Amino acid sequence: MKQAFKLAWKYIVYHKFKSLILVACVFLTALLPIAMQILLSQFNQKIVARADQTPAVVGARGSSLDLTLNAIHFKSGSAEPIKYAQVADLRERGAARAIPIHAVFTAQNYSVVGTTLEYFEFRDLTLARGTSFAMLGECVIGSKLAGSLQIDVGDYIISDRDNVLNLAGQAPLRLNVVGVLNESRSPDDFAVFVDVKTAWVIQGLGHGHQDLSDEDDQGGKVLSRTEDKIVASAAVESYIAITPENMESFHFHGDTAEFPITSIIAIADDEKSETILEGKYSDDPTLQFTKPSDDVRELMSLVFRVKRFFDANAILIAISTAMLLLLVLMLSLRLRAREMETMFKLGCSRGRILQLQLAEILIIVGVAAGLLCLAVWGLAIVSGDWVESILVNR
Amino acid sequence: MIEIEQLHFRYPRSDFHLQIEHLSVGSDGQAEKVAVVGPSGSGKTTLLNLIAGIVTPESGTIRVGDQNVDTMSDAQRRDFRSAKIGMVFQRFELVEYLNVLDNILLPFAINDSLGLESQNQNAAQLAKKLADSVGLQSKLRRRPNQLSQGEQQRVAICRALVTNPQLILADEPTGNLDPKNKRLILDLIFQQSEARNQTLIVVTHDTGILDGFDRVIDFDQFYVDGTRLQTAGDEVSS
Incomplete structure (x- = not known):
């Protein structure tokens, strides 16, 4: 042979x-x-491992799969927003922990995830260098994103405009990188994490601009002034970066409890509590409670x-x-x-x-x-x- | 060397019929150079195939040396062919993807009974020596398509000789060569077979190359050496 x-x-x-x-x-x-x-x-x-690590998700009624993908893979998809007040409501209904997720925007095509520091603890995410976000405009980035864009602590990343043709739309916001996460071999490696309030600033629900309280005309930027209201012209300069110098000027119009988030990660104390929680949402006409592991397996x-x-x-x-x-x-x-x-x-x-x-x-x-x-x-x-x-x- | 008696052969589904009463080539350890001539379809090549055990007769006996070819099994006939017979063909039949050296060594590569594994070195040395003797020493690594027709036939002759057979069967070995090469190749075959005391049977159409043969068997005239086969005791008919 x-x-x-x-x-x-x-x-x-x-x-x-x-x-x-x-x-x-x-x-x-x-x-x-x-x-x-x-x-x-x-x-x-x-996808199954990630879903199994996420006990339950609460969000707007509609496709439970879209909701799951938003909460665990930050896909904006067609997930409808819910009010931030639902986070407190979820806790009241019996959840041990409720972590808000605001995953709508991107920065250089990477998801910008508005959440709280509790998220890092929940996902066991640790910092490779730097610190967690503490102020408006600060962000913590995933390791793969840092490697891919060659950015590190001290650098910044700018959020993408939702529509480049809409000049009246929200302006991009400069996000200061204060921390880089250790690799977790999950979607978290490719995300930009910000405080949920920073996400609202990106959305245009909060903003900062030059001080108009001065009695001077400010070069015609003030159109009218009453005791409790100042009407400014479009010439007023809005800040696209949040710095220690201008931070005081940043403010939100309206009640933040009414502001949007896309989903909430719900963590119950035990299986029984989770079942009770699920029952409480079963008849809710606007909200749904879903288990990512079931959605993903389906x-x-x-x-x-x-x-x-x-x-x-x-x-x-x-x-x-x-x-x-x-x-x-x-x-x-x-x-x-x-x-x-x-x-x-x-x-x-x-x-x-x-x-x-x-x-x-x-x-x-x-x-x-x-x-x-x-x-x-x-x-x-x-x-x-x-x-x-x-x-x-x- | 070769004794054929009362041989009858017929190809399946064919009218062709070859009958040989008696034919003898070489004897008493004496090698002989025999030419077989005759028209196409007279059975010259069939005779070579019968002697080599490529086809088997309906009846009769074919003895080569001390072996009865007609009673051998298929495997025995293959081993007999590999070890005892060297074959040269009109169209050289070299393997296009093998170089000169590998073509000469082909009989060893395709038949384990020749024991290439144990004699690899010896076989290769013999092959090189043969190539050297026919002037191909500088072309051992060339493939057949890089050689002239005369060179290709020389490779085929080396392949026939490399197993040191007792009998060389050549079927129209000069049929594809120009006149100059015809004589050169024939002289080479004579020279090599004489040097090894090998019996040589050459089938040919070409009556112009019959000088130098000890005998000529004419299938057309049924004559052997100018004597009618029947009266000489050797009969060939088709």
Whole structure:
């Protein structure tokens, strides 16, 4: 058999182009379903693990999956906002902890998550360097984001405008990076965390501008002034960065309890409390209580059902490729009939001729399998980050 | 060396019929150079295939040395062919993806009974020596398509000789060569087979190359050495 492999190898090397095409056929046919399986498996593992770490989420009625994806992967999607007052309400209804999530905006295409410091404790997120946000305009960034954008403590990141064509829309806000998180291999690595009040400033619900209390005309910037009301013109300068010097000027119009958030992570003391809590929301006409693990498992079960069609497709492709290879082999045998006949006349058995063919097939399949192993190895290395990155807003 | 008696051969689904009452080539350890001539379809190549055990007769006996080819199993005939017979073909039949050295060593690579694994070094040395003797020493790494027709036939001759067979069977070895190369190749075959005391049977259409053969068997005239086969006791008919 060793000699058969040597001869087969020489044949393959001589017919490089044909052999490469055959190797590519086998390699690509096998790669597609295997790569899909790896990616889907990684996706499933990560999304389920993240969901399992989040006991329950409260948000506006509608798609529970959208709500879950907003709360755990910061996807803004179509999640409707709820009032910030619901955080206090949730605590009153029996939740041990209620963590607000405001995930609507982005900064350089990374999600800006408005929340409280409790979130870091809940997710076991620790600082690699710097401090947590303490003031308006400060942010803590995920490790992958820091690496990707090459920013660190002391730098800043600017929030994206929601619509560049809307000049009257909210202005971008400069967010000062005060801390960088340790890597957690989760969507948190790709997020910009700010205090929920900073998120409201980005949304335009709070702002800072030059002081207009001075009795001077201020160059026509004050249109009218009464005892309790000053009407200013558009010429008044609004701040796009929050600094110690202008921080005092930042203020919110209205009651912050009425301000929006997109979801609340609800943590009950135990399973019983959680069930009671769920019951309290079951009849609520505007709010829903959902368990991310149930939503995500339902989603994945749908994904795996769809995957069966792809599996069937891959099997059909594999069969057609095998038939094509068989055809190539048969045509090759016909082309090599004289060579085989000569070998037979020189004392080669039909069995050895079969061995030669078998050795060629094994080498082709072996090389393809080797390449496949390399590809799978490479994919296994990069797929983790890749899956994490597609699970967050980018 | 070769004794054929009462041989009958017929190809399946064909009218072709070859009958040989008696044919003898070489004797008493004496090698012989025999030319087989005759028109196409007269059975010249079939005779070589019968002697080599590539096809088997319906009846009759074929003895090569002390072995009965007609009673051997398929595997025995293959091993016999590998070890005892060297074959040269009209169209050289070199393997395109092997270089000169690998083509010469092909019989070892395709038949384990020749024991290439244990004699690898010896076989390679012998192959190089043979290539050297036919002037191919500088072209061992070339592939057949990089050689002239004459060079390709020389490689084929080396391949036939590398197992040091008792018998060389050449089927139209000069059929694809120009006149100059015809003589050169034939002289080379004579020279190599004489040096090893090997019996040589050459099938040819070309009556212009018959000088130098010890005997000529004419399938057209049913004559051997100018004597009618029947009267000489050797009969070949088709």
